[in-house]
Amino acid sequence: DSGVTQTPKHLITATGQRVTLRCSPRSGDLSVYWYQQSLDQGLQFLIQYYNGEERAKGNILERFSAQQFPDLHSELNLSSLELGDSALYFCASSETGDLRKPETQYFGPGTRLLVL
């Protein structure tokens, strides 16, 4: 157990809908990262937040957005869902996300999204 929690574990929805995925980082971690992993694919980095501010952006679609709240939990919002958005969505956290030193990322159990 990494200490990172994600809810819900599973989500089934229809095309065109909007969903919100939630992540709570490890106690004391300030940085949150979101990843998408499609079936049998590698991890695709979406976005990173540090202490409430966006820190880095990866291949995140305009239909997707995220935020980090004052209590450091984060939400990933996916809208106008398409069949191809079906994937595992992971959240990870690290101590500071300091851009001057390497840090290990610890991953949550993921949310499995199925768009029908």
Next chain:
Amino acid sequence: GQNIDQPTEMTATEGAIVQINCTYQTSGFNGLFWYQQHAGEAPTFLSYNVLDGLEEKGRFSSFLSRSKGYSYLLLKELQMKDSASYLCAAMDSNYQLIWGAGTKLIIKP
């Protein structure tokens, strides 16, 4: 561009040794991570190398050659529970992780 290459799939026998290779090209380099990921589960941290050489951690060892842009993960005394994907990720000059697609390791009895 930035790129990580690792084999898609490998097969090994229980009790044996396997080496999973990873080559990387990044803008700057701040270390190389290995993660293990069982199917449908979260990646879990295995090792981090930033200096050349071999780091041993029980049955798992990780090697880095910065001059060659090369790393490997060595798994000894393979157990069935080692069947998983192994993800290589290099950290670039901005301390961002560049992820490989992962190597699926199949262990046969």
